[in-house]
Amino acid sequence: MGSARFASRISGIGSHFPSRKVTNLDLAQMYPSLETSDEWIRERTGISERRIAVPGKLEDRNSSLACQAALRALEMAGKKASDLDQILVATCTPDTLIPSTACWLQQKLGATRAWTMDINAACSGFVYALATADQFIQNGQIKTSLVVGSDVLSAFTNWDDRSSCILFGDGAGAVIVEQTAADSPQRLLSHHLHSDGSLWDLFHIEAGGSNLPGNPDVYAGKLDKMQMKGREIFKSAVRTLADYAVMALEENGLSVSDLDWFVPHQANLRIIEAVAKRLGFPMSKVLLNIDRFGNTSSATIPTALDEAVRDHRVKPGQLVLLDAFGAGLTTGSLLLRWG
Numbered sequence: 001m002g003s004a005r006f007a008s009r010i011s012g013i014g015s016h017f018p019s020r021k022v023t024n025l026d027l028a029q030m031y032p033s034l035e036t037s038d039e040w041i042r043e044r045t046g047i048s049e050r051r052i053a054v055p056g057k058l059e060d061r062n063s064s065l066a067c068q069a070a071l072r073a074l075e076m077a078g079k080k081a082s083d084l085d086q087i088l089v090a091t092c093t094p095d096t097l098i099p100s101t102a103c104w105l106q107q108k109l110g111a112t113r114a115w116t117m118d119i120n121a122a123c124s125g126f127v128y129a130l131a132t133a134d135q136f137i138q139n140g141q142i143k144t145s146l147v148v149g150s151d152v153l154s155a156f157t158n159w160d161d162r163s164s165c166i167l168f169g170d171g172a173g174a175v176i177v178e179q180t181a182a183d184s185p186q187r188l189l190s191h192h193l194h195s196d197g198s199l200w201d202l203f204h205i206e207a208g209g210s211n212l213p214g215n216p217d218v219y220a221g222k223l224d225k226m227q228m229k230g231r232e233i234f235k236s237a238v239r240t241l242a243d244y245a246v247m248a249l250e251e252n253g254l255s256v257s258d259l260d261w262f263v264p265h266q267a268n269l270r271i272i273e274a275v276a277k278r279l280g281f282p283m284s285k286v287l288l289n290i291d292r293f294g295n296t297s298s299a300t301i302p303t304a305l306d307e308a309v310r311d312h313r314v315k316p317g318q319l320v321l322l323d324a325f326g327a328g329l330t331t332g333s334l335l336l337r338w339g
């Protein structure tokens with residue numbers, strides 16, 4: 001990235017969640033056949049509660065959550081929707097297949113100058129989208145991008161599957177990315193992305209795409225819902241998150257002790273603890289919101305970061321590492337100096 005004409009910096013960040021809170025106890029009571037408990041969910045995942053969209057509620061649509069998060073990010077950046085050159089929405093749960101969620105969001109924001117697209121890299125989507133925005137900014141094609149990670153996984157959750165339904169929640173996180181000088185001390189430093197499509201069957205949704213559109217058999221068999229091989233994903237996640245964290249640091253001639261904050265994808269607290277242990281990184285410097293929001297897919301990283309920026313834990317100039325994995329399988333890390 002040394003030869004680029006420009007660099008990118010994040011100038012604003014924001015989050016939004018549906019208002020409906022569902023605790024572990026609520027889940028256990030709503031779905032008694034799960035035979036689950038608050039204790040099991042907290043011990044095995046670190047999750048206490050999550051926000052779940054109300055089906056049919058306009059404010060809880062993916063693009064509506066994204067819009068509220070984006071407005072907060074714009075406000076922090078001191079920008080208007082009309083200043084945006086580009087809108088990228090990382091999502092695997094779009095409002096509609098056509099048009100993209102990014103187009104719905106553009107319309108809601110009135111961001112008439114922007115060009116827009118969705119990026120589907122499942123839970124790694126925010127890192128992929130931020131890396132994409134960075135490329136357009138680095139080569140001078142655009143100056144200001146809105147990057148959103150927004151997902152409504154509850155629409156694709158099988159509430160009969162106790163090993164997966166307890167994990168997920170809905171939400172959106174957004175950042176404004178702006179052009180800065182290539183040698184600015186506060187900028188995105190690097191990104192490393194990788195996918196392995198051969199591992200598709202660890203986490204997928206069989207139906208609902210062009211292979212198998214929805215039909216009564218699909219709905220009866222819940223083939224339009226997420227299917228997950230939890231233990232296999234767990235192992236793969238620990239390995240790839242640790243590898244991509246090290247890769248990001250090594251590329252920049254930095255070590256784990258230089259890092260101020262680690263912002264991993266929030267899928268299971270035990271995965272995050274295992275990665276921190278492998279890296280020799282203290283949990284006190286890991287940004288977490290999984291306890292209150294569960295796994296919100298592409299929204300976990302920007303929402304956890306937003307919270308820590310707004311309560312002044314994350315300060316200008318600090319070194320922050322974003323690290324994600326998701327269905328695909330996809331993985332990616334992105335190192336930045338905040339501010």
Ligand code: UT7
Nearest residue numbers: 035036037040044123162163166230231233234267268326
């Ligand atoms: O964004 C990426 C998405 N997904 C992930 O990252 C998932 C990664 N994997 C995980 O988070 C964990 O593997 C799970 C939370 C899914 C499962 O935890 P685990 O510690 O790997 O449990 P397990 O699958 O090995 O199951 C242990 C036991 C089983 O019972 P038996 O066979 O030992 O009698 C399960 O049936 O726990 C049982 N179990 C539950 N019990 C109560 C599974 N889910 C539940 C539940 N409540 N919700």
